Amino acid sequence: MKTILFFSLIACGIINAQVFSEDFNGAVMPAGWTVNNPDTAFNWGVGSTSGFASFPSGAAFFDDDNAGPSGINTNARLVSPVINLTAVSNPKLSFKYANQIYMLNSTLKVEVFNGTSWVQVFTSSGASGNWTIDLSTLNYVLAGYVQASSINLTPYANANFQLRFVYDDVGDYSFGVAVDDVVITSGVLAVSEVSSAEKMKVYPNPVKNNLYINSDQLKSDSNITVLDMSGREVKKFAGLRDGYDLSDLPKGNYLIVVDNKKEIISKKITKE
Numbered sequence: 001m002k003t004i005l006f007f008s009l010i011a012c013g014i015i016n017a018q019v020f021s022e023d024f025n026g027a028v029m030p031a032g033w034t035v036n037n038p039d040t041a042f043n044w045g046v047g048s049t050s051g052f053a054s055f056p057s058g059a060a061f062f063d064d065d066n067a068g069p070s071g072i073n074t075n076a077r078l079v080s081p082v083i084n085l086t087a088v089s090n091p092k093l094s095f096k097y098a099n100q101i102y103m104l105n106s107t108l109k110v111e112v113f114n115g116t117s118w119v120q121v122f123t124s125s126g127a128s129g130n131w132t133i134d135l136s137t138l139n140y141v142l143a144g145y146v147q148a149s150s151i152n153l154t155p156y157a158n159a160n161f162q163l164r165f166v167y168d169d170v171g172d173y174s175f176g177v178a179v180d181d182v183v184i185t186s187g188v189l190a191v192s193e194v195s196s197a198e199k200m201k202v203y204p205n206p207v208k209n210n211l212y213i214n215s216d217q218l219k220s221d222s223n224i225t226v227l228d229m230s231g232r233e234v235k236k237f238a239g240l241r242d243g244y245d246l247s248d249l250p251k252g253n254y255l256i257v258v259d260n261k262k263e264i265i266s267k268k269i270t271k272e
Contacts, residue, residue, distance in 0.1 A: 023058065025057075029060075033078065035076070036079070037076040044060055056142055056178070059180040060179045061179070065174070072169065077164045078165040079163075082161065084161065085153065090186055093151040093163065095147075097128060097145060097177065098129025098146060099126070099129065101126060104170045109168065122148060200258065206269070207270070209246065211256070212243050220240050222239060223259040224258050225257045251271050254268070
């Protein structure tokens with residue numbers, strides 16, 4: 001495991017700090033990382049493996065093929081060490097991932113611990129990454145990842161912050177998923193690098209009755225969920241609307257979570 005505090009000056013002159021990183025380059029699970037799987041004894045690993053899907057060395061992976069056709073794995077978790085984010089300004093998460101499916105759309109989720117409960121901040125369902133065929137074995141070989149970047153961690157920052165990668169094979173005897181180069185940074189992004197989370201505006205804040213969401217990422221099939229600060233769902237809306245009625249909620253702080261089917265964006269609000 002590499003836990004790094006490293007400052008670098010990017011081209012536009014804005015300082016960014018890398019506060020945590022993990023490249024999984026060792027032959028064993030990095031110190032502080034844990035795995036658990038309530039369904040079977042099979043779990044995440046590191047190093048390298050080969051089979052119907054071959055995962056490279058220097059990555060964390062769940063090899064669903066090696067788990068066997070009778071092994072249903074719907075909640076296999078790779079859990080990070082505790083990362084204290086209380087003094088981190090504007091923390092962002094990035095990582096690389098790839099998933100190879102068989103018939104059903106197995107899923108990779110990322111959940112974070114907000115100090116009280118686990119909250120989902122990312123999901124990818126179905127095949128992802130670049131896979132080639134080894135003609136000598138007719139097996140899939142992972143050749144390239146998809147990059148997930150600028151996932152906003154600010155609403156969840158706390159002294160006991162953790163993140164976990166959750167693999168769900170949705171009951172299918174699938175191939176598996178890989179994760180690599182997990183990085184958390186702090187700092188202000190350049191204007192050209194502003195993420196969807198920064199572009200999405202929720203107002204008024206504090207809110208008494210109707211909340212409004214201004215974002216080009218909000219679509220007719222988006223899901224808008226309101227969570228209390230323990231992570232419990234208190235309201236849910238479907239799709240783009242002129243306003244979202246929160247008048248019946250008690251006073252307090254809440255998270256507005258927008259799932260636009262490509263990424264999950266969250267914003268913290270106060271109800272008056």
